[in-house]
Each structure stands twice: as structure tokens, then as C-alpha cells.
Amino acid sequence: MSAVAALVARRVAPVAAALATAVVFLILALLPPLRRALLRWEHVASTRRRWARACRHAGLETANARVPRIVSIRRLVSGDVCRVKVPAGGNVTALEQSTETLAAALGLREVRVARDRLCGTYAEVVLAKGDPLADPTPLDWPDLLADRLSLWDPVTVGVDENREPLTVSMVERNILIGGEPGAGKSAAASLLLATAALDPSVKLWLFDGKLVELAVWQRCAERVLDFHAEPAITALEELQAEMNVRYRTLLTADRRKVESSDGLPLYLVAIDELALYLNGEDRKQDRRFANLLRDLVSRGRAAGIIVVGATQKPAADVMPSAIRDLFGFRWAMRCSTRDASDTILGAGWASLDYNAATIDPACRGVGLLLAEGGVPVRCKSYYLSDDQLRAVAQRAARLRGRRADDESPALAVA
Ligand SMILES: Nc1ncnc2c1ncn2[C@@H]1O[C@H](COP(=O)(O)OP(=O)(O)OP(=O)(O)O)[C@@H](O)[C@H]1O
Ligand SMILES: [Mg+2]
Structure with a gap:
């Protein structure tokens, strides 16, 4: 019996060790994306919370206590671009008129609102933090060394x-x-x-x-x-x-x-x-x-x-x-x-x-x-x-x- 156990242990042990190593490697490989996903999730959640609070400060609450809601967020170097849905009873114009109050409440450089051209329920809202264009160093033109260009191209x-x-x-x-x-x-x-x-x-x-x-x-x-x-x-x-x-x-x-x-x-x-x-x-x-x-x-x-x-x-x-x-x-x-x-x-x-x-x-x-x-x-x-x-x-x-x-x-x- 003990001989059988020893045989099984001899066969299984390397497989178990390989599996354990693979799992460790998998966890290590998944950690950075997992960490990034967690941070992103946290950023989206906290932006949504702060945005809702700022909207209340700006008096954008509707009669049934709803405020414009962030439906998606795209991160930029200088802040976020959010797609925002205004609740029934609200409108994008009110949002446009509140940008200064929103910027102050959110502690941002600027808040910009552009109404969706196809649907009055939605707006694109830019939440701009620092100014990525503030550096006065001139930027080199990427086509500086081009031998030839075409004005038909962008x-x-x-x-x-x-x-x-x-x-x-x-x-x-x-x-x-x-x-x-x-x-x-x-x-x-x-x-x-x-x-x-x-x-x-x-x-x-x-x-x-x-x-x-x-x-x-x-x-x-x-x-x-x-x-x-x-x-x-x-x-x-x-x-x-x-x-x-x-x-x-x-x-x-x-x-x-x-x-x-x-x-x-x-x-x-x-x-x-x-x-x-x-x-x-x-x-x-x-x-x-x-x-x-x-x-x-x-x-x-x-x-x-x-x-x-x-x-x-x-x-x-x-x-x-x-x-x-x-x-x-x-x-x-x-x-x-x-x-x-x-x-x-x-x-x-x-x-x-x-x-x-x-x-x-x-x-x-x-x-x-x-x-x-x-x-x-x-x-x-x-x-x-x-x-x-x-x-x-x-x-x-x-x-x-x-x-x-x-x-x-x-x-x-x-
Ligand atoms: N993109 C840039 N990056 C860094 N510096 C710049 C840039 N554009 C202009 N400058 C600086 O600003 C100066 C003035 O630029 P420019 O001559 O283009 O101004 P302008 O608006 O045409 O002025 P004017 O009305 O007097 O003709 C330049 O000499 C340069 O030093
Ligand atoms: Mg000039």
C-alpha cells in the first residue's frame, strides 16, 4: 500500500508543483491588469459620486431628486470626457449654464459641456484638471523631415x-x-x-x-x-x-x-x-x-x-x-x-x-x-x-x- 502511495506521490507531485507554478504565474500576470481594472473601477465610481454631489450643489436636481448621470467615462491625460444623461425634467442647457459652479464644486480647471447633436438627453462633458498644453516648450512638427507631402491628405x-x-x-x-x-x-x-x-x-x-x-x-x-x-x-x-x-x-x-x-x-x-x-x-x-x-x-x-x-x-x-x-x-x-x-x-x-x-x-x-x-x-x-x-x-x-x-x-x- 505504502509502495502504491509512494508511486502516486512520485507521479502527482511534479504535476501539482507545475500546476502551482502555473497558478502563481497566472496570478502574477493578471495582477497588473487586475490592478488597473480595480483602479479604473474606483475612479469611475468616485467620479460618478463627486459629479452627482456637484450637480446637487449646482441646483441641477429635478423635482423627483434626480441629477444628470454619467453613463460612460473616457480618461484623458488632462481629465475625463464623460457622456452624461440628463434625467426627465432636466435639460442640457441648464447643465451648460452651471459649468462654473460644477468646476468649483469638483475643484477642476474647467468643465465644458457640448450637447449631443442627435439627442437632447445626452451631453459630452469634459472635466479638465491641469493644463497639458501649458508647457511653453515648442512642439516639433512630426512632418519636419518629410521629403514630400500631399495636401489631399489631412x-x-x-x-x-x-x-x-x-x-x-x-x-x-x-x-x-x-x-x-x-x-x-x-x-x-x-x-x-x-x-x-x-x-x-x-x-x-x-x-x-x-x-x-x-x-x-x-x-x-x-x-x-x-x-x-x-x-x-x-x-x-x-x-x-x-x-x-x-x-x-x-x-x-x-x-x-x-x-x-x-x-x-x-x-x-x-x-x-x-x-x-x-x-x-x-x-x-x-x-x-x-x-x-x-x-x-x-x-x-x-x-x-x-x-x-x-x-x-x-x-x-x-x-x-x-x-x-x-x-x-x-x-x-x-x-x-x-x-x-x-x-x-x-x-x-x-x-x-x-x-x-x-x-x-x-x-x-x-x-x-x-x-x-x-x-x-x-x-x-x-x-x-x-x-x-x-x-x-x-x-x-x-x-x-x-x-x-x-x-x-x-x-x-x-
Ligand atoms: N505653437 C507655438 N509654440 C511655441 N511658440 C509659439 C507657437 N506659435 C507661436 N509661438 C511664439 O509666438 C511668437 C508669435 O507668433 P506669430 O508670429 O505666429 O504670432 P501672430 O499671431 O501671427 O502675431 P501677429 O498678429 O503680430 O502677426 C512666435 O515668434 C513664437 O515665438
Ligand atoms: Mg502674424
Whole structure:
């Protein structure tokens, strides 16, 4: 009997030991994910508790004592994005109006609410803690060393509050960049210009109100205009004529818009210090420029003409709202007032806490980008130093077959 027991022990012992080892390894392997899951569960539960308490402080309780409820939470570097359901008898507008009280009650930097576009019962609520964009160190453009880019692809322009790269698709779009002096408008525009320059098929037309801001791209450009009104107007007339030719071509081909397979080049028309061209010394010239620009912005998209405008404050006395409102994409860098922020992004965004006047003046390049998503995204643009700009422009000029001693189009105009 004892011999049988010894035999069994000899056979079973190694199996038991192997099993025990496997179990220990399994527990060790499962510990980190288990720990993460537990921490996540704890975070979700405590956020829900604190949120419910904050809603009560903000007077968001309904008649039957219910408050807006967090149904899901996505963690960001800088806080949380929650999907919130308002109870019967409540509404998202009340939530929007309570963001300051909620931020104070939760001890957060900011609470932002955006109503679900399809259902009034739900809202996306951003609970922002620290500011991940506060670091003033410039961020290197990821495409800095690219040999070649395509403007048909999304353009990498910056990082969002989760430090995730942010892109904008510029095809069939126009963008207006605004903000106080020195906020980073030209720096942001230079990312779009760099991408366009590195796409040798793109025709660059530069309107440089400051003369020096876009100078680095001169050798990549088809036309460069300075602050003189008449040549700028003539250039817009040429663009308008090209646009009309393209529409006739599209009509003949039974098509409605230019596509990448057509071989028709995109135009990128960059106008820095836009207000300058709209507020010159001669009223008639201002009006002619404004009319041409309005036509280009409203009809140019499908013809492959993309307008990038940068100006400090596009208020009605500086820029006709008929033009401003046609820009589909808006990028508000820091502004001095909430009105100025609304002027750039569109009326009403500041009251929903998308207010570029709250951006720290020390945070150059931080702004609110209103693009594809339809809701402004707080972001920081990548930055190209002067040396980097020169290097990219040189590479782009080579790509376009321009030599260093080629006459620049600016000189040709002057
Ligand atoms: N994304 C950024 N990251 C870091 N620094 C930046 C960024 N953007 C701009 N800056 C800094 O801010 C300065 C001003 O930027 P920029 O010339 O683009 O401002 P602007 O809004 O065009 O000003 P203005 O209205 O005077 O033309 C830059 O020289 C640079 O030092
Ligand atoms: Mg500028």
C-alpha cells in the first residue's frame, strides 16, 4: 500500500508543483491588469459620486431628486470626457449654464459641456484638471523631415488636450485663423503652408501683408503679393478667372468638384494680415478686394482653391461678416476678450465655455480649432523655428525644381 502511495506521490507531485507554478504565474500576470481594472473601477465610481454631489450643489436636481448621470467615462491625460444623461425634467442647457459652479464644486480647471447633436438627453462633458498644453516648450512638427507631402491628405497641425496629434483636411475647405498679436496665427498658418509647399503639385499664392511673414516660401510660390492693394486685387481676379475656367471644365466633364485623380492642382491662397487688404486707404479698392475674396471663398472650394486667412480680430468693422461667415474652419488663438473669441469661432461658443480669451497669454500657439468635428478642440499648434522653416522651404523649392538663384515671384511683382 505504502509502495502504491509512494508511486502516486512520485507521479502527482511534479504535476501539482507545475500546476502551482502555473497558478502563481497566472496570478502574477493578471495582477497588473487586475490592478488597473480595480483602479479604473474606483475612479469611475468616485467620479460618478463627486459629479452627482456637484450637480446637487449646482441646483441641477429635478423635482423627483434626480441629477444628470454619467453613463460612460473616457480618461484623458488632462481629465475625463464623460457622456452624461440628463434625467426627465432636466435639460442640457441648464447643465451648460452651471459649468462654473460644477468646476468649483469638483475643484477642476474647467468643465465644458457640448450637447449631443442627435439627442437632447445626452451631453459630452469634459472635466479638465491641469493644463497639458501649458508647457511653453515648442512642439516639433512630426512632418519636419518629410521629403514630400500631399495636401489631399489631412494636415498635421498640433496636439489636443490628450497630447494626441490633431489633423485637418483642407480639401474643399477654407480656414480663418484669428487671435491677438503674437498669439501664434502665422506660426499655425505656416504648418498649412509647409504641407502645401511640400506637395509640388500645389500652386501657392501668397498675400503677405507684413512682407516678411511668408517670405520664406517665396521660391515655392507661384505668386507673392505684398501689401499693395492693386496687385493684390489683380491676383484675386486671376484666381477668379481660373476658378471659372475650372467650373466650365467640370461642367463639360459632368462633374461637380475637383478630385485628386483629375490631375488638376490644388491652389493654396494664404492671406496673412487679411484685415490690411480689407481696410486700405481707398474704399473702392477695399470693396473690390472684399467682393473678389467673398467669391473665391464661397465658390472656390469645389474648384480646388483653398483659402487660409489670418487676421487679429475679424470684427464686422474690420472684415465684412459676409466673408467671415463663409470660412468653414476657424482657429481662434488667444484673444483679449470673449467677444473677439466669438467673432472668430462664431457667436455663442464662448457662452459654452469655448472661449479663447481664457487661454494663458504665456501659452503661445494654444488655441481653439473648430474643424471637422463641429466642436472647437483646445489644442497647441506645432511650431517651426526660422531654421526649420528655411530647411523645409529649401526642400520644397528643390522638389518644385526651383534653384537657389531663381528669381522669386515677389521680385517679379515688385
Ligand atoms: N505653437 C507655438 N509654440 C511655441 N511658440 C509659439 C507657437 N506659435 C507661436 N509661438 C511664439 O509666438 C511668437 C508669435 O507668433 P506669430 O508670429 O505666429 O504670432 P501672430 O499671431 O501671427 O502675431 P501677429 O498678429 O503680430 O502677426 C512666435 O515668434 C513664437 O515665438
Ligand atoms: Mg502674424
